[in-house]
Amino acid sequence: MTSAERTFTAAARRTQIVAATIGALAELGYGQTTFKRIAERAGLSSTRLISYHFAGKAELMGAVVAEVYGTMDRFMAERMTGLPDSRARLRAYIAAAVEFIAAHRPQMAALMTIFMNHREPEGGGRSYEPGDDRVVIGRVESILRQGQADGEFRDFDPFIMAATIQRSLDGLPYLLQTRPDLDLAHYTRELLTLFDLSTRATPD
Template identity: 40%
Template sequence: MRSENEPTGQKPRSFIEEARRAQIVASAVEVIAEAGFAQASLARIAKHAGISKGVISYHFAGKEELMEEVVNRVYKQAADHVLAEMEKVEGARGLLRTYVIANAAHMRGHRAQIIALGQIFMNLRTADGKPRYGVHTSEEIYRALESIFQLGQRTGEFRDFDLRVMAVSLAAAMDSMFVYWAAYPEHDLEAHANELADLFERACKK
C-alpha cells in the first residue's frame, strides 16, 4: 500500500490545492513582470488573483517560498517542453541545436516569465543576504549541457574541448539572449536562437 504521505513527510496535495497554487504562481509572475519585485507584495498578488492574502499564506510560508515556487515551475515548464523536443532528434549536434531552439520557442510565449525570473534573480536573498540564485544554483543546467557535449566528443561529432567551459558559455549566451529580448520585445528571438545554435555548432564541431 502507498503511504498517505509523500517521502518528504508532507501529505499529497489535492487537485484543488495544486490548481490554487498554480493560480497564485501565475498571478505572481504577472505582478512581478508589471510592477517589479519590490512592489510584488503578497497583498498585491492576492488582489491580482482575486483571492485574499490569507489564501496565499495558507499555501506558502511567505514571499520567499512563493518566489522559489515561481522559479521551480517556470523551469519545469520549459524543461518539459525542451525534453519533449529533444526526444525527437538523434546525435549530439541535433540535441545541441534543439536545446537552444526549443528553449527559445517555449519562452517566446512566456515573456512575462522571463521578466519575472530576472527580477527574482536580482532581488531574492537568503537569510544571510546572499543572492538566492546564480551560478551556484545552475549546476543541473551545466551538467545537462555537458552530457550533450560529452556525447558529441564520444561519437566524433565534436572536437575536444573543456566541457564545463562550453556549458557555462552556452548557458550565459542563452541567458543574455532572453534578457535582451525581454528588454526589446521587437527583437527577433527565433532568428537570435538560430544564430546562437549556429555559433555553438561551429564552436563544437571538428
Template identity: 40%
Template structure:
C-alpha cells in the first residue's frame, strides 16, 4: 500500500515544523498590525494562529526577539524582490527612483498587514536598544541600496545630488512619515501619495 514519504528535514527541521513556524510568523504579523507591538504577546499570537498553547510558539522560537527576527526577515524577503523587480524594469535612473518610491506603496497596498508590522518593528528599534533584533531590523531599514541608485544616477548625468546619502535618508524619512500618516488617517489614496513624493524628490535631483 502506498504511503506518503516522510518529511525531509530542511535546515534540521521537517516540512511540518517549517509549516508551523510559518503559521506562527504570519499570525505574529497579523497581531502586530492589528494591536501593535506593546500588546503583542504569545497569548495574542495564539489566538490569531488558533494554537492550543503558547508552548507551541516557545517550541519553535526561544523568545519574542527571535520570533520578531523571523518576522522581519519574512517581510523583507517579500518586499525586497518586489522593489528590485520594479526598479530593474526601468531604463532611466529617474524611472528607477520613481519605481523605488512607488514600490513601497505598492507593497503596502498588496500586503497591508506586513507593512504595518514592519512599521511597528521599526518604531521599536528607533526608540532604543532592542536586544536580539537590532541588527536585522536596522538592515531592513538600510538606505544603502537607494544611495547606490542615486550615485549611479549622478555618474550617468541624470541626477545632480551633492550628498546621495543625505537625500536617501530624506526619501526614506518622507516615505515612513507619509505611510504612518496614511495608516492613522487614510487621507489620500496610495497611488497619489507615491506620485506626489516622486515629484518632490525628482525635483530635488535636478541640476540647479
C-alpha cells in the first residue's frame, strides 16, 4: 500500500468512527457512548481500532464537534454567497440555520449531549467555551453592523440583537426534543418576520 493509499484509508476510518460516534451519542446519550458501543456500531473488530486513531474520548468528542460544525459552516456559506445586502444575508443566515438543524437532527443531538456532559481532561472546562460563543455570535453581529453602516438596519445594540438571534437558533435542537413535530417552515417564517421588523430601518 502506498503512502497516499494509507492516508486515504486512515481518513476513511476516522470518518467511519466519527459517524458511528454521532449515531451512538444521538441514540444512547453521552454516558452510554463507550468505545465498545462505537466499535459495534461502526462494525469494527476491536476498540483498538478507535484508540489507534483517537488518543481518548476527549479527542473523539472534539472530532465530532469539528465535523458537525464544519459541515454546518459549509452549508451556511453556500446559502449566503453572493447575496446583495445585509438584510438578505440575515434572512439567509436564519433560514439556513433552521434548515440545517431540521436536516441533521442526529448530529445536533450529538452536539447537545457533548455540550451538556463532556468536560475536558484534568478538570478543564466544557467542550463549548465562551470563546466559541463569541465567534458564533460575532458572525451575526458582523452582518448587523454592516447593515447599520449601509443604512439597512435601524440603530440598536448589534451585540444584544445578535445574541438574541443566535439564541433563537441555538435553542431549536432542544425545542425539537420536546416538540419533534414542530412545523419548522412556520418557525422559520416567524423568526424572519420577527427579526426583519426588529432590525429594519424605519422611514424618516
